Amino acid sequence: xxxxxxxxxxxxxxxxxxxxxxxxxxxxxxxxxxxxxxxxxxxxxxxxxxxxxxxxxxxxxxxxxxxxxxxxxxxxxxxxxxxxxxxxxxxxxxxxxxxxxxxxxxxxxxxxx
Amino acid sequence: xxxxxxxxxxxxxxxxxxxxxxxxxxxxxxxxxxxxxxxxxxxxxxxxxxxxxxxxxxxxxxxxxxxxxxxxxxxxxxxxxxxxxxxxxxxxxxxxxxxxxxxxxxxxxx
Numbered sequence: 689x690x691x692x693x694x695x696x697x698x699x700x701x702x703x704x705x706x707x708x709x710x711x712x713x714x715x716x717x718x719x720x721x722x723x724x725x726x727x728x729x730x731x732x733x734x735x736x737x738x739x740x741x742x743x744x745x746x747x748x749x750x751x752x753x754x755x756x757x758x759x760x761x762x763x764x765x766x767x768x769x770x771x772x773x774x775x776x777x778x779x780x781x782x783x784x785x786x787x788x789x790x791x792x793x794x795x796x797x798x799x800x801x
Numbered sequence: 802x803x804x805x806x807x808x809x810x811x812x813x814x815x816x817x818x819x820x821x822x823x824x825x826x827x828x829x830x831x832x833x834x835x836x837x838x839x840x841x842x843x844x845x846x847x848x849x850x851x852x853x854x855x856x857x858x859x860x861x862x863x864x865x866x867x868x869x870x871x872x873x874x875x876x877x878x879x880x881x882x883x884x885x886x887x888x889x890x891x892x893x894x895x896x897x898x899x900x901x902x903x904x905x906x907x908x909x910x911x
Contacts, residue, residue, distance in 0.1 A: 721898075730888060730903040731845065780844060790899060792844035 690715055690785050692793035700799045701771055708767045709796045711781030716761035719784040722754070725795070726777045734779075737764050771800045802827050807889050807902035815910055818879045822905045824872040824889030833892040834865055836874050838885045839904065845888055848874075879909045 691714040701707050711720070718738055723731040734754055737743045743756040757765045768775050781793040807824045814820050826834075834851035849856065851863040851872055862875040872889055889902035 731901040733898055733900075736898065789847055792846070794844050 689789075690717060690783050690791040692781055692783060692791055694779075694781055694793040694796050696796060697794065698797040698799075700801060703772050703800055705771055706767055706769045707771065707798060708765050709779055709781070711764045711766070711793055713762045713783055715785070717783040717785060718761065720758060720764050721782040721784070721790075722756065722764075722766045723780045723782060723792075724777045725780060731780065734766070768798065771798075773800045776800045803903075804828060804893070804900045805889055805891050805902040807887075808905045809903065811906040811908060813908045813910060814879055816879055816881060818909075819875065819877045820879060820907060821876075822874045822887055822889075822907075824874075824891075824902055826870050826872070826889075826891040826900075828891070828893065829867075829870060831891045831893070833899075834863075834872050835890040835899075836861075836863055836872075837888040837890055837901075839888055840885045845901075848887070876907075879907075881909050881911065883907060884909045 693712045695710045720737045722734040724734055725731045733746050734749045735743045735745045737756045737758040739758050739761050753769050755767045776799050778795045778797050780795045782790055784790050804827050812820055836848040837845040838848045839845040849858050849863050851865045853865055855864040860877045864873045886904040886906045888904045890899050892899055
């Protein structure tokens with residue numbers, strides 16, 4: 689299994705600012721993912737962040753808006769840049785520890801005013 | 802067509818009822834299938850994997866029909882604690898990504 693923590697757990701931000709979300713895992717993992725979950729919706733994959741390579745972004749998400757760092761096998765950050773109210777969502781970090789199981793962090797609840 | 806589609810729900814059932822959720826997926830090459838459970842304001846957690854032969858875990862039974870690209874989850878003898886949103890998850894074939902359905906919300910009432 690994997691225990692994942694995220695910081696901050698929630699934040700309220702002004703439009704035009706940026707927020708960096710941190711994800712810490714209690715074990716070394718190769719595959720780490722960032723998801724967004726908007727109210728009442730399911731999870732949408734933003735990007736896959738593997739250590740030692742550039743993050744791979746899904747359609748509709750770009751590096752300039754959501755830059756990601758993956759400096760080592762236990763840590764990653766996601767930045768939500770130049771925020772607008774449409775970015776209000778829950779952002780979840782996730783890791784794959786085996787082919788059959790994916791664990792999620794508790795999420796960061798972001799509100800953009 | 803969405804990659805993973807689920808019954809939208811919500812399902813409101815009395816305690817002790819049997820309830821079934823359905824899920825269809827679009828990519829015939831998908832190999833891995835899961836049901837996740839998400840409680841309100843919590844992160845998703847793996848409920849069970851779905852195997853080709855079907856599998857059971859206590860009151861929960863998952864089945865896969867590859868020909869119809871269909872997955873199901875059956876909950877018997879529902880408990881109040883089963884109230885949650887159930888997410889159908891399918892791998893994106895030849896890729897390590899998982900695709901999540903929109904979820905089916907279940908409320909079990911006394």
